[in-house]
Amino acid sequence: MIVKRIHLKDTYGIRKKVLGIENVESSYLFEGDTESGTFHLGAFIENNLVSVASFYFNRNSKFNIDNQYQLQGMATLEDFRKQGLSRELLNVAFPIIKQNFCNLVWCNARVEAAPFYQKLGFEISGDEFDVENIGKHILMYREIN
Structure with a gap:
């Protein structure tokens, strides 16, 4: 398994399959996807992209820290879950952030x-809190030292 930066368009297929409703464009396009501070990571197994995550320079006013990143759109294909891919995406993202x-x-x-x-x-x-058409969510955070 290898994790590397990917282009936004590379996230679409997995986002659609895992996070959204097929043929609903808004289900796999997120606000901030194309901003200069945004980056996207992908985990590859045998040269196949199987997991993605996106990171946005985005401040949440609930936290008293000026510079923050938001994680959104983390998704792993069903056959590749529970193999540590999401953990590795985050481990690569933290130093970049x-x-x-x-x-x-x-x-x-x-x-x-x-x-x-x-x-x-x-x-x-x-x-x-409830995210319409998706389900119950909770705000989570981690400080990076």
Whole structure:
């Protein structure tokens, strides 16, 4: 398995299959996808892209830290889950984020994914909330030292 930066368009196929509804463009295009501070990572097994994550220079006002990155669109193809791919995407992302003078990453995690993020040092902030047509989420964050 190898993790490397990918182009935004490379995320579309996995985002559509895992996160969104087929043929609904907004389900796999996110605000900020093309901003200069945004970067996208992909995990490859045998030269096949099987997992993606996107990171946005985006401040959440709930945190009293100026420079923040938001994780969004983390998705792994079903046959490749539970193999540590998402963990490796984050392990590659954290130093990149730190190089950009940011020391906080936050995300709106699906409630069922919260234990995964907690194992990686993320903490819960606030109460669960509903994302229309997707389900229950929770705001999570991790400071990067």
